[in-house]
Amino acid sequence: MSGNKILEVRDLVVHYETDEAVTEAVNNVSFDVVPGEILGIVGETGAGKTTIGLSIMGLLPKPPSHVIQGSIRINGKEFIDTRYEPKSFFNLAAKRMRKKTDRHIEKVYRTIRGKTITMMFQDPMTALNPVMYVGDQIVEVIKIHENVSAAEAHKRACDMLEMVGISASRFKEYPHQFSGGMKQRVVIAIALACRPDLIIADEPTTALDVTIQAQVLKMMKELQESLGTAMMFITHDFGVVAEICSKCMVVYAGEIVESGTLEHIFENTRHPYTKGLFNSLPNLDEDADRLKPILGLMPNPMDLPGYCSFYDRCEERCDRCKEKNPKLIEVEPGHLVRCVHAKAMGVE
Amino acid sequence: MALLEVKNLKKHFDTPSGRLHAVDDVTFSIEKGKTLGVVGESGCGKSTLGKTLIRMEEATDGEVFFDGKEITGITAREYKPIRMRMQMIFQDPYSSLDPRMSVSALIAEPIKTYRLAKSKKELDDMVFELMDTVGLARRLAGVYPHELDGGRRQRIGIARALSLNPEFIVCDEPVSALDVSIQAQILNLLMDLQQDKGLTYIFITHDMSVVKHISDEICVMYLGQVVEFCKVSELFRNTLHPYSMALLSAIPTPSLRNRRKQILLQGEIASPINPKKCCRFAKRCPHATEQCHENEPSLKESSVKGHFVKCFYTEQLKQP
Numbered sequence: 194m195s196g197n198k199i200l201e202v203r204d205l206v207v208h209y210e211t212d213e214a215v216t217e218a219v220n221n222v223s224f225d226v227v228p229g230e231i232l233g234i235v236g237e238t239g240a241g242k243t244t245i246g247l248s249i250m251g252l253l254p255k256p257p258s259h260v261i262q263g264s265i266r267i268n269g270k271e272f273i274d275t276r277y278e279p280k281s282f283f284n285l286a287a288k289r290m291r292k293k294t295d296r297h298i299e300k301v302y303r304t305i306r307g308k309t310i311t312m313m314f315q316d317p318m319t320a321l322n323p324v325m326y327v328g329d330q331i332v333e334v335i336k337i338h339e340n341v342s343a344a345e346a347h348k349r350a351c352d353m354l355e356m357v358g359i360s361a362s363r364f365k366e367y368p369h370q371f372s373g374g375m376k377q378r379v380v381i382a383i384a385l386a387c388r389p390d391l392i393i394a395d396e397p398t399t400a401l402d403v404t405i406q407a408q409v410l411k412m413m414k415e416l417q418e419s420l421g422t423a424m425m426f427i428t429h430d431f432g433v434v435a436e437i438c439s440k441c442m443v444v445y446a447g448e449i450v451e452s453g454t455l456e457h458i459f460e461n462t463r464h465p466y467t468k469g470l471f472n473s474l475p476n477l478d479e480d481a482d483r484l485k486p487i488l489g490l491m492p493n494p495m496d497l498p499g500y501c502s503f504y505d506r507c508e509e510r511c512d513r514c515k516e517k518n519p520k521l522i523e524v525e526p527g528h529l530v531r532c533v534h535a536k537a538m539g540v541e
Numbered sequence: 542m543a544l545l546e547v548k549n550l551k552k553h554f555d556t557p558s559g560r561l562h563a564v565d566d567v568t569f570s571i572e573k574g575k576t577l578g579v580v581g582e583s584g585c586g587k588s589t590l591g592k593t594l595i596r597m598e599e600a601t602d603g604e605v606f607f608d609g610k611e612i613t614g615i616t617a618r619e620y621k622p623i624r625m626r627m628q629m630i631f632q633d634p635y636s637s638l639d640p641r642m643s644v645s646a647l648i649a650e651p652i653k654t655y656r657l658a659k660s661k662k663e664l665d666d667m668v669f670e671l672m673d674t675v676g677l678a679r680r681l682a683g684v685y686p687h688e689l690d691g692g693r694r695q696r697i698g699i700a701r702a703l704s705l706n707p708e709f710i711v712c713d714e715p716v717s718a719l720d721v722s723i724q725a726q727i728l729n730l731l732m733d734l735q736q737d738k739g740l741t742y743i744f745i746t747h748d749m750s751v752v753k754h755i756s757d758e759i760c761v762m763y764l765g766q767v768v769e770f771c772k773v774s775e776l777f778r779n780t781l782h783p784y785s786m787a788l789l790s791a792i793p794t795p796s797l798r799n800r801r802k803q804i805l806l807q808g809e810i811a812s813p814i815n816p817k818k819c820c821r822f823a824k825r826c827p828h829a830t831e832q833c834h835e836n837e838p839s840l841k842e843s844s845v846k847g848h849f850v851k852c853f854y855t856e857q858l859k860q861p
Contacts, residue, residue, distance in 0.1 A: 237720040238691075372809050402582040402747065404806045407791035411805060429720065432793025459797045473725035474795055475754035477777070483732070484754065486725035490690060 198266075199390045199423050200226040200249065200310075205263035205273075207241075207248055207447075210256065214495040218244040218258075220447040226391060231417060231424040233438035235431060235470075239491060241447040242427045246393045249425075250312050251302040255295070267310060268390065272298060308338040311384040315396040317376035321368040327379045328354065328364030334386045353382040357412065374405035381413065388420060395427045410437055431474065435459065443467050446492055446502040449521060453528035463530040465507045501533070509534055542609070543570035544709060544741050545594070550603035552586075552593045559815040563589040565765040566603075568840070571758070573708070576735065576742040578756030578773070580749060580788070584810055586765040587745045588632075591711040594743065595627045596620065607709070625655060628702040632714035634694030638686040645682040647697055648672065651704045671700040676730060692723035699730065709741045716751060728755060749792050753777060761785045764813050764821040767840060771848035781843055781850045783858060784822050820853070828854060 207219040219241045226232055236242045247253050249265055251272060265272045274294045314320040322330055331350035335341060341349070351361035357378040368376055377397060384392050397413070398406040414437050417424055426438055434441050435455065442452040443466065451464040462468050469487035489506040492498060501507070501514045513533045521529045522536060552564040563586040571577045579587045592598045594605055596612065605613050612623055631637035638647055648668045649658075658664035669679055675696040686694055695715060702710055712731065716724040732755060734740060746752050752759060752773070759776050761769040761784065769782040780786045787804045806825045820826070823833040832853055840851045852858070 237722065374809055402810075403749075403791040404582065404787060405809060406793075407803060407805055410793075411803075430793060431795035435795055435797055436793045455797060459795075470721060471795065473722045475725075475728070475750040477750045477753060477789075477792065477794065478796075484725035484729055486729060487722040488726075490692070490723075 198225045198227050199268060200425075201264070201266040201269075202245075202249065203264045203266075205245070205248065205265065206261040207244055207253065208259050208261055210259055216494045217497055218447050218494060219248065220497075222263075222444075222447070222449055224442060224449070224452065226423050226425060228390065228423050229421050230440055231414075231426055231438045233434040233441040234425060234427045234444055235429060235434055235441060236444035237429060237491060239494065240444045241494075242444055243395055244447075245444070246312060246395050246425065246427055249393060250306060250310060251298065252312070267305065270301075272302070274298060304338075307334050307389075308387045309389055310391045310393065311387075311389045312393040313377075313380050313384050313395060313397045316400050317373060317380050318368075318400075320380050321376060323368055325367075326365045327368060327371070330379070331383050331386050334383055338387050349386070350382075353386050354379075356385070356416070357382045374401055374409060377401060377409055378412070381409075381416070385416060385420065385422070389422060391423045391425065392417075393425045393427070396429070397426075398433065399428070399430075406433075413437065431459075431470065443470070446497060447494060448502065448531060449529070450503065450531045451529065452521075453525075457525070457528040461525075461528070463524060463528070463535050464503075464532050465509050465534075466503050469506070469508075501531075542573070543606075544573040544608060545743075546570040546606040547594065548604045548606075550590070550593060550605060551601045552589050552598055553601045556814060561814050562586075562765045562816055563813060564593060565816075567762075567765075567767055569760060569767065569770060571741055571743065573741055574735070574739045575757040576744055576755055578752035578759045579743060579745045579762060580747060580752050580759065581762035582747060582788075582810055584764075584813065585762045586813070587747075587762050588713055590762070591629065591713050591743060591745050595624065595629055595711055597629070625705045626707050627709045627711070628705065628707040629711040629713060630695075630698050630702045630715045633718050634686075634691055634698055635718070637698060638694060640686055643683050643685055644672075644677065644689075644697055647686070648700045648704060651701055655705060657705070667704070671704055674703065674734070675700045676726075690723075691719050692726060695719060695727055696730070699727075699734075703734070703738075706738075707740070709743075711743045711745070713745045714747070715744075717746065717748065724751075731755065749789060761788065764811065764816065766821060766851065767849075768822065768851045769849065770840070771845070775845065775848050779845065779848070781848065781855050781858065782822075782852050783826050783828055787825075820851075828858060830854075 203223045205219055205222045209216040209218055222245060234242050248260060260273055260275060262275055263273055328350050331353050332346045335346045335349055351364060354361050354364065359375060359378055398409055401409060428434060438455060440454055441458045443450050445466050451458060451467045458467065462471060472485040473487055475484060487506050492502050500517060501519055504510050504514050519531050519533045521531045524530050524535050548568050550564055550567045554561040554563055567590060579590065581587045589598060593600050600613050604611055607623055612620060645668050648671050649664055652658050652664060652667055658667055672679055677693060677696050716727050719727060735742060744752060744755055756773050759773050760767050763784050769785045780789060787806045790804045808825050811824060818837050819835055820833040820838055823829040826833065838851050838853045840849050843850050843855050
């Protein structure tokens, strides 16, 4: 079974279905999160990072999204049920069963969302309720999940505020009275209020200035270490990954193209896309006259090629790449790469 | 000779709660064909500075000289031919383009405004040539901005800025809304254009690594004021102002080796409304003394020529 893994995702496939086309947002993604680790998920806009996060939280908008196959286990409990997916519009019986299972899953999700797993969003301005005291927004989470008195919940909310570096005297203030960095601290306080096992942080520092980002990252890291919470850190910034994560996963066109520990990804980069990402970053320590961008664009997720999805932009492509989509290969223990050249590249 | 010279430029806004000092006493000059990088956090006045330079905002006080001619006081009629030589690229390629105009119409708009094309044929040729210059495929002439990705949209913005053959372009965070792989494409394009056409840029950004890559000189702003101004290599080798040091150390480096020691600043950027007459960074500065809270330092040249710092303790804080 799952041992002590908090999260187990296996072969997850998520599609967005609209009248015109089917968008393949997530394709066959599998990974685990164990207690105390911070897993970084890196990728460009539209790579499917947020969709992975939302599907774990059970927050995918339905319709248009559909989990086609796969399994998500949180603390060993399965949260995906792909039975009864109505194949035709007129299959009413299947539709009814589908609705029933959805309702059941949602009911279970309600007991763990905010308690066992929580999610932090990119933009703290829109994540908070503008007409509610920030303190009360923390109290709300505690009251829903734990059987405590109002006074007790109030006291714990004050403690949470102090923990993220906000004076408890600001309990009765509205989000607009806080700056961006402070709002993100409030969001962190809400996320940590019930001591969750797993936090999914979706670009939590992207909207912040660098000096504020450094403050918030340091605080998140300290809190994560002292509480032993596991975290999934969704970002597009390798700098932030190097700062905070212990493992890293690079996502491209809905697929994992490379995953491993930080040493694997940063020091022994194998996949051409990951290499390209590193090369296109302007470097502070070295002088380069020109940047080496990755040419072209990400393939349209409505129309993915049957072969390696990075083929058109890859500098190391060959005919073998066009035959079929390569599998994730383990090139060294814990280091997975999705490339036909992965093995050959290891021999140096 | 300096192409653009700015002297004691000020831009204040009147708000219900007081005077907002967006740009306060900024002085610098840029040589022809060079790039000046302006860095700072949000709210430090860097975008307002860019807009004031090309008179999208009228300056409260101070002078701007373009090619030796003062442009701050002149009438709109006198200014129009000069404005043609100064253009701007905007931050957000999603909101800076009219969604109801096709790519070719967007690029043709400035040419039509200045009546530079004599015939429809000539206009089309000019538009196609611009599309080639910025790397937009000609087949995209008829599509609308919403059909394109951020990188291509930003290329339209660049084509629009280039359409009048300007000498000077204000780039206001042109790559911050783009993914890194696309960001590198746009940065390369801007640098190639500069070489081919001898353009002069002011490059406004919050990203130190981008500014280091593209600029010749750099100007660090804090709360409307320039706190450090020098050559790029000089800033990275010999950072003198405590704010620049903190800003540099706060950048997350995408590497596991040679990690920088971080200087974490306390607190956040103060309000620019009715600032006190003292060092504006004093509240967050780890080295601040009583003097910093009472008097305002001036922007002085340090022992290195061309390296200006606004701090009382420039010599003492020098790194060994």
